[in-house]
Amino acid sequence: MGAQPYYGPDFDLLRRQDPELAQVLLDELERLRGGLQLIASENFTSPAVLAALGSTLTNKYAEGYPGRRYYGGCEVVDRAERIATERARRLFGADHANVQPHSGASANLAAYAALLQPGDTMLAMALSHGGHLTHGSKVNFSGRWFDVVSYGVRRDTELVDYDEVRDLALRHQPKVIVCGATSYPRLLDYAVFRGIADEVGAWLMADIAHPAGLMAAGVVPSAVPYADVVTFTTHKTLRGPRGGGILCTEELAARVDRAVFPFVQGGPLMHAVAAKAVAFGEALRPEFAAYARRVVANARALCDALAAADMRPVSGGTDTHLALIDLRGLGVSGAEAERRCAAAGITLNRNAIPYDPEPPAVTSGLRVGTPCVTTQGMGPEELKEVGTLVAEAVRNPGGAGDVRERVTALLTIHRPYLSEY
Secondary structure (H helix, E strand, O other), X not given: XXXXXXXXXXXXXXXXXXXXXXXXXXHHXXXXXXXXXXXXXXXXXXXXXXXXXXXXXXXXXXXXXXXXXXXOOOHHHXXXXXXXXXXXXXXXXXXXXXXXXXXXXXXXXXXXXXXXXXXXXXXXXXXXXXXXXXXXXXXXXXXXXXXXXXXXXXXXXXOEOHHHHHHHHHHHOOOEEEEEOOOOOOOOOHHHHHHHHHHHOOEEEEEOOXXXXXXXXXXXXXXXXXXXXXEEEOOOOOOOOOOXXXXXXXXXXXXXXXXXXXXXXXXXXXXXXXXXXXXXXXXXXXXXXXXXXXXXXXXXXXXXXXXXXXXXXXXXXXXXXXXXXEOHHHOOOHHHHHHHHHHOOEEOEEEOOOOOOOOOOOOOEEEEEOHHHHHOOOOHHHHHHHHHHHHHHHHOHHHHHHHHHHHHHHHOOOOOOEOOO
């Protein structure tokens, strides 16, 4: 019969008891398995991670920390959290780890709470240049609660302007400098950021939500030796469940823990904490480092293929798992390109490029990433083909059917969530 789809733990029970909701899960699985997933912030977890997420640990209220809970009966879930924190510390080489944040945004909120008071000044990358909502956007708590000064990238190189960062830091004397991004394809120089922070007496916070898995694998330089606080997510390049975490120096451990609980969150999601522990354990294995190396190699191959089709990579390329593509040379907006790719069975997202003349709902660019397709077993040769398919879908909307057929052919070999996954 061949390999069968993997539906997740106890799916047959769900299908019998709630067929309506079971159909939603089936439809999502078919969506994932029926197209190319190039969202840079997504990945496919292992069945072991899914099993932990679907476990009885979801039933346990566990406000507090291991050995210091506000509910009885936490002796078992304490073990899960201790395993997760120990593995996180070992994986990243950090003094202290907090694995309770529900998301990357929750982790950033807690980090700010540990380091700042409302009205304090922070320096962070502008959202329009690749930063994140929680780095000071006016529509986000960070932009409403703090005095945010933003830095960006140079027009000529599209790289972070470290001279500007230093000048802004000297002028505004921020209490925290944030380094990190969601659509910046190049490496950040954490040593330079550390020097600037020391020069103005600021805390240095690194948001590594995107490259966390690459850093854990040693494929790109780590922020941990340089930053006072490091926030991360577990569901992108780290290939774990949706969630967040915080690493910090021993000096800040108590402040960070108090900021997560009781200031920002109540009871942690113990099934998610256990799933994080599983993902950290997987990332500690040698094969994860090999996977992370392929993620970067695949991103470069995809980027090169798009560049060959006159889809300009911002900054000229990528050093990570993602690439940002400028579509202005084709006269196609990011929103339209996203729709054309979706019609051809390719999922990706429109994205603003630096100094973008279009509004955020339209944009002049696309963001593409390789964590999912690498998990499926694709390599650079397949990613060259993927780049060709993306380019054809964007440039020739009338050929969506042909592109979709070629996507389907590619996925017959590399389909996620088979029974022997």
